[in-house]
Amino acid sequence: MGGGYSGGGSGSSYTYGGYLGLHELLSLQRDQDGISNDEMHFIVTHQTFELWFKQVIRELREIRDILATEHVPEAQVPKAVEHLGRVTEIFRLLASQWKVMETLTPQGFLAFRDGLGTASGFESFQMREMEIILGLETVGRTSDMDPLGHFRKLATRGEEDAAALARLEAALEETTLVEALTNWLERTPIMGSFYGAADDAEAVRNYVDTHLTAYTGIGEAASARMEAQGVDNIEAVKARFAAASQGAIDFLKPNGEVNRARAGLLFIESYRELPLLAWPRVLVDAVVELEESMVLFRTHHARMVERIIGRRVGTGGSSGVDYLDATTKYRIFGDLWGVRTILLKSELRPTLKNGEIYGFAGDGTD
Ligand code: HEM
Numbered sequence: 287m288g289g290g291y292s293g294g295g296s297g298s299s300y301t302y303g304g305y306l307g308l309h310e311l312l313s314l315q316r317d318q319d320g321i322s323n324d325e326m327h328f329i330v331t332h333q334t335f336e337l338w339f340k341q342v343i344r345e346l347r348e349i350r351d352i353l354a355t356e357h358v359p360e361a362q363v364p365k366a367v368e369h370l371g372r373v374t375e376i377f378r379l380l381a382s383q384w385k386v387m388e389t390l391t392p393q394g395f396l397a398f399r400d401g402l403g404t405a406s407g408f409e410s411f412q413m414r415e416m417e418i419i420l421g422l423e424t425v426g427r428t429s430d431m432d433p434l435g436h437f438r439k440l441a442t443r444g445e446e447d448a449a450a451l452a453r454l455e456a457a458l459e460e461t462t463l464v465e466a467l468t469n470w471l472e473r474t475p476i477m478g479s480f481y482g483a484a485d486d487a488e489a490v491r492n493y494v495d496t497h498l499t500a501y502t503g504i505g506e507a508a509s510a511r512m513e514a515q516g517v518d519n520i521e522a523v524k525a526r527f528a529a530a531s532q533g534a535i536d537f538l539k540p541n542g543e544v545n546r547a548r549a550g551l552l553f554i555e556s557y558r559e560l561p562l563l564a565w566p567r568v569l570v571d572a573v574v575e576l577e578e579s580m581v582l583f584r585t586h587h588a589r590m591v592e593r594i595i596g597r598r599v600g601t602g603g604s605s606g607v608d609y610l611d612a613t614t615k616y617r618i619f620g621d622l623w624g625v626r627t628i629l630l631k632s633e634l635r636p637t638l639k640n641g642e643i644y645g646f647a648g649d650g651t652d
Contacts, residue, residue, distance in 0.1 A: 339413060343419065347460075411450040434458075474553055476489065494549050584616075
């Protein structure tokens with residue numbers, strides 16, 4: 287292997303093992319305890335996950351820092367997208383890495399499971415740190431689980447556990463990625479109207495209302511069509527369409543006031559052909575892809591667990607598979623998923639205004 291590993295400054299020349307800290311790294315798998323191959327495999331798999339988590343935490347902070355600046359320089363958006371892509375690939379890799387774990391048979395695991403005591407992935411402080419930086423809130427968690435509750439108990443056990451708690455408490459004070467993204471979306475020019483401009487509120491309200499009128503109209507037309515065709519349970523169908531219209535109103539105008547970040551997101555998703563919105567669109571797609579890869583990572587973990595321990599209670603005391611399946615419902619970037627429900631086909635969108643602001647040559651509809 288080439289490369290020289292000589293990055294340590296003038297005169298210093300690393301060896302491969304020295305640069306990577308391999309001697310230390312390879313002494314951390316408990317060989318000295320005379321463990322079985324199965325248990326070594328269990329440890330190595332966990333450790334590789336945790337190493338990737340460490341990298342993900344760095345990447346997430348970098349993306350958050352880029353988006354948290356008040357005027358994100360255009361050149362920085364592709365950078366954020368690159369880092370998002372890396373995190374997504376790491377989660378894809380990890381989602382398939384559960385397959386290696388699955389080569390552990392149920393009985394092979396039972397042979398050393400008791401030795402774990404109450405140790406559990408529940409205590410992965412890096413997993414919690416990732417979730418906190420992303421912006422997963424306590425209320426969004428299953429049974430409103432307090433992500434730090436468990437770590438407060440552990441913290442009494444020693445310095446390292448206390449440090450893990452301190453780390454999570456500090457992370458909770460930081461701006462989350464979802465907050466940074468939302469603030470960035472809020473500044474999207476909508477129908478050529480700029481955030482903070484004198485008549486911006488009115489322009490955005492008009493846009494949102496026009497969209498909502500079209501959306502509600504489609505639901506009403508669809509339910510009338512179904513009624514004419516004699517669809518079963520028409521009252522239930524009508525109620526469903528009415529709830530969908532109300533859902534769209536609640537999404538765009540919670541408490542009667544326009545939510546500008548969601549309106550910006552709707553605009554980006556609706557007018558995907560606008561050149562100036564190309565990078566914002568790619569960024570939004572990259573965040574959706576990241577969350578999708580995390581959900582699949584959680585789903586594959588649950589299936590692997592079901593295969594190895596069935597429906598047993600977890601070593602951390604949770605309901606096991608049921609708990610893990612519940613975590614697959616988490617959506618940190620809920621707005622990015624939610625907006626999809628209320629999109630309209632191109633012909634029914636509100637007519638674009640001020641298209642030239644977005645570098646759009648125009649199609650004569652302005
Ligand atoms: C035989 C292999 C494994 C089994 C049977 C297993 C089982 C479980 C169970 C039952 C839980 C729920 C909490 C509890 O009650 O303990 C859990 C949580 C967790 N496990 Fe695993 N796991 C395995 C391997 C791994 C590996 C290799 C990782 C990699 C780091 C991992 C990471 C996690 C994390 C991060 C959680 C917390 C999930 C959350 O709260 O959102 N697990 N695991």
